Structure formats: C-alpha cells, structure tokens
Amino acid sequence: MILIRNKTKRLIILVALIMAVFSASAQQMNETEKSSLEVLLQVYKSPTCGCCEKWMSHLDDNGFKTIGHDTHDMSILKDEKGVPADYRSCHTGVSDDGYIFEGHVPAKFIAKFLKEKPAGAIGLTVPDMPIGSPGMEYEDEFDAYEILQIMQDGSVSLYAAVNTFDEQF
Numbered sequence: 001m002i003l004i005r006n007k008t009k010r011l012i013i014l015v016a017l018i019m020a021v022f023s024a025s026a027q028q029m030n031e032t033e034k035s036s037l038e039v040l041l042q043v044y045k046s047p048t049c050g051c052c053e054k055w056m057s058h059l060d061d062n063g064f065k066t067i068g069h070d071t072h073d074m075s076i077l078k079d080e081k082g083v084p085a086d087y088r089s090c091h092t093g094v095s096d097d098g099y100i101f102e103g104h105v106p107a108k109f110i111a112k113f114l115k116e117k118p119a120g121a122i123g124l125t126v127p128d129m130p131i132g133s134p135g136m137e138y139e140d141e142f143d144a145y146e147i148l149q150i151m152q153d154g155s156v157s158l159y160a161a162v163n164t165f166d167e168q169f
Contacts (some may be wrong), residue, residue, distance in 0.1 A: 001092050039114060041101065042064050045091035052091040055104055055135030062107035066093070078102075084154050087125045090099075099123045100150070104133035106168040109147050109160055121149050124159055132165055 041059060045052035046069035056066040071077065078088055081100045090104025094112075100123035101110050113124055113139055125148050126133060132142030142165045149159040 008068055038063060038065050039066070039111075040096050041110075042067050042069060042095040043076060043093045044071050046070070046072070046074065051129065051135040053135075054137070055091065055156070058134035059107050059110070061109065064107060081113075082122055082152070082154065082155065083125065083150065087127045087148060087150065087156055089125065089127055089129060101125075102150070103127060104129060104135050105147055106134050106162070108121055108169060111144050113149075116151060119133070120151050122147065122152055123150050125150055125156070133162070134168060 003029065005091075010073055014051060014117075037050060041064055043052065043056055043066050045068060052068070059066050062091070067108060074088075074090075074092065077092055078085075083092065083100060083102050087102065091103065094102040094107075095114065099114065099121075100114075102123065102125035102128045105124045109124060113121075126153035127148070128145075129136050130143045131138050133145060144161070144163045146158055147160040147162065148156040
C-alpha cells in the first residue's frame with residue numbers, strides 16, 4: 001500500500017510539473033506572438049491633421065501601436081531622419097529601431113519592410129497624399145500610388161506599386 005501511495009504522489013507531482021512547464025511555454029509563446037505583432041511607432045504630425053489620426057488608426061487596427069506627437073515644424077525632424085525633400089508627406093512614423101515611414105504607407109508594407117530590413121534602407125515613403133491610401137479614404141475614390149524605399153544616401157527606389165484599393169491590405 002505504501003508503494004502505491006508513493007507512485008501516486010510521484011505521478012501527481014510529475015503531472016503538476018508537466019502542466020506548469022506547458023503553461024509557462026504557452027504564456028511565453030503568447031507574449032512573443034503579441035510582441036512580434038505589436039510594433040511601436042512614434043508618429044510625428046501636425047496637431048490639426050485629421051488624416052494623420054486616420055493613418056494611425058489604420059496601423060493600430062493592423063498589429064501596430066502608435067503614439068502621436070504633435071509638432072509645428074516637421075521639417076526639422078524630416079531633415080534629421082534623412083527624408084528627402086521631394087518625398088515628404090504630412091507625417092513621419094519612426095520605429096523603435098529607427099526606421100522611418102513617411103506619409104500614408106499601408107501597415108502591410110511596413111510589416112513586410114520590418115521583417116526584411118533591406119540593407120542600406122532607412123525606411124519607406126508614400127509622397128504626397130494619394131486619395132484612397134490609408135487615412136486618405138474618400139467615398140469610393142482611389143488613386144494608384146507607389147511606395148518608395150529610402151536609402152541611407154538619400155536615393156529612393158520603387159518598393160511596391162499599389163494599383164487597387166485592395167492591394168493595400
């Protein structure tokens with residue numbers, strides 16, 4: 001009888017240990033999955049810009065966390081971050097690792113860029129404010145646009161072409 005109790009105790013202890021290990025592993029996986037999906041972007045924008053707020057909502061709805069910073073002189077930040085003057089827009093997002101996302105870049109392409117981290121690139125830009133891009137929605141209108149990759153030397157190259165509304169998502 002004593003032998004059975006010891007085996008039972010051992011079995012209970014073993015099961016409890018296994019459950020604790022699986023529980024800790026599951027919790028760690030959930031935190032890892034969440035952190036890989038929730039990338040923080042500091043967004044610098046004009047205090048009166050409504051489309052910037054809409055773009056931030058688009059990002060927040062698609063796995064990012066944004067924190068807005070109102071500023072009245074965006075050119076200082078854009079100069080500091082290396083955004084070429086001809087490729088600027090109304091707001092600038094900056095990731096924790098220093099990449100920049102200028103203008104209405106869709107979350108889908110930011111996530112792709114951050115996964116790839118192209119050599120020599122500092123970020124992406126959607127110059128101007130294309131109608132139908134995230135944050136610039138207006139009725140059923142859509143203007144095709146290009147997402148450009150900004151390089152450390154200030155040059156740009158085509159990163160992606162968005163020809164339809166649905167290609168943004």
